[in-house]
Amino acid sequence: MKRKSDFVMKKMGGVCLLVPLGAQVKECNAIITLNDTAACIWELLSVERSLDELTASIAAQFDVTTDSARTDLLSFIDELKLSGLLE
Numbered sequence: 001m002k003r004k005s006d007f008v009m010k011k012m013g014g015v016c017l018l019v020p021l022g023a024q025v026k027e028c029n030a031i032i033t034l035n036d037t038a039a040c041i042w043e044l045l046s047v048e049r050s051l052d053e054l055t056a057s058i059a060a061q062f063d064v065t066t067d068s069a070r071t072d073l074l075s076f077i078d079e080l081k082l083s084g085l086l087e
Contacts, residue, residue, distance in 0.1 A: 001045065002045055002046075002048045002049070002086065003042060003045035003080070003086060006022050007032075007085060008021060016035075016039040016042075017031060032083070032085075037062060037076075040061060041054065044057055051074075055070045
Protein backbone atom coordinates (compact mmCIF):
# COMPACT_ATOMS: atom_id res chain seq x y z
CA MET A 1 0.00 0.00 0.00
CA LYS A 2 1.06 3.57 -0.60
CA ARG A 3 -0.35 7.02 0.14
CA LYS A 4 -1.73 9.28 -2.56
CA SER A 5 0.61 12.00 -3.69
CA ASP A 6 -2.00 14.76 -3.66
CA PHE A 7 -1.74 15.30 0.10
CA VAL A 8 1.30 16.52 2.02
CA MET A 9 1.95 16.57 5.73
CA LYS A 10 2.79 19.94 7.29
CA LYS A 11 3.62 20.65 10.92
CA MET A 12 1.95 23.80 12.26
CA GLY A 13 2.12 24.81 15.89
CA GLY A 14 3.24 21.34 16.91
CA VAL A 15 0.33 19.67 15.10
CA CYS A 16 0.73 17.52 12.00
CA LEU A 17 -1.85 18.28 9.31
CA LEU A 18 -2.57 16.65 5.97
CA VAL A 19 -2.91 19.39 3.39
CA PRO A 20 -4.60 18.67 0.05
CA LEU A 21 -2.94 19.67 -3.21
CA GLY A 22 -4.30 20.35 -6.68
CA ALA A 23 -7.81 19.07 -7.36
CA GLN A 24 -8.07 17.66 -3.84
CA VAL A 25 -8.31 21.20 -2.45
CA LYS A 26 -11.84 21.48 -3.87
CA GLU A 27 -12.89 18.01 -2.73
CA CYS A 28 -11.48 17.99 0.79
CA ASN A 29 -13.97 19.38 3.29
CA ALA A 30 -12.14 18.60 6.54
CA ILE A 31 -8.88 19.24 8.31
CA ILE A 32 -7.00 16.01 8.87
CA THR A 33 -4.74 16.00 11.93
CA LEU A 34 -2.29 13.23 12.76
CA ASN A 35 -0.82 12.14 16.06
CA ASP A 36 2.83 11.04 16.22
CA THR A 37 2.09 7.44 15.28
CA ALA A 38 -0.18 8.40 12.39
CA ALA A 39 2.43 10.89 11.14
CA CYS A 40 5.05 8.14 11.22
CA ILE A 41 2.77 5.80 9.25
CA TRP A 42 2.04 8.56 6.73
CA GLU A 43 5.79 9.03 6.17
CA LEU A 44 6.34 5.28 5.84
CA LEU A 45 3.62 5.16 3.17
CA SER A 46 5.59 7.49 0.89
CA VAL A 47 6.72 4.29 -0.85
CA GLU A 48 4.92 1.00 -1.39
CA ARG A 49 4.99 -1.05 1.83
CA SER A 50 3.36 -4.25 2.97
CA LEU A 51 1.32 -4.56 6.14
CA ASP A 52 4.11 -6.66 7.65
CA GLU A 53 6.73 -4.00 6.88
CA LEU A 54 4.58 -1.27 8.41
CA THR A 55 3.83 -3.38 11.48
CA ALA A 56 7.51 -4.13 12.12
CA SER A 57 8.47 -0.46 11.73
CA ILE A 58 5.76 0.78 14.09
CA ALA A 59 6.46 -1.92 16.69
CA ALA A 60 10.17 -1.06 16.69
CA GLN A 61 9.79 2.71 16.65
CA PHE A 62 7.15 2.92 19.37
CA ASP A 63 8.30 -0.07 21.45
CA VAL A 64 4.98 -1.93 21.30
CA THR A 65 4.18 -5.55 20.50
CA THR A 66 3.62 -6.50 16.88
CA ASP A 67 0.03 -7.50 17.74
CA SER A 68 -0.68 -4.08 19.22
CA ALA A 69 1.04 -2.32 16.32
CA ARG A 70 -0.92 -4.35 13.74
CA THR A 71 -4.27 -3.70 15.46
CA ASP A 72 -3.71 0.05 15.58
CA LEU A 73 -2.25 0.08 12.09
CA LEU A 74 -5.25 -1.73 10.60
CA SER A 75 -7.60 0.76 12.22
CA PHE A 76 -5.66 3.73 10.81
CA ILE A 77 -5.33 2.13 7.37
CA ASP A 78 -9.12 1.66 7.29
CA GLU A 79 -9.54 5.38 8.02
CA LEU A 80 -7.10 6.30 5.26
CA LYS A 81 -8.96 4.07 2.80
CA LEU A 82 -12.34 5.53 3.75
CA SER A 83 -10.94 9.04 3.30
CA GLY A 84 -9.51 8.13 -0.09
CA LEU A 85 -5.91 8.81 0.95
CA LEU A 86 -4.37 5.55 -0.29
CA GLU A 87 -3.63 4.46 -3.84
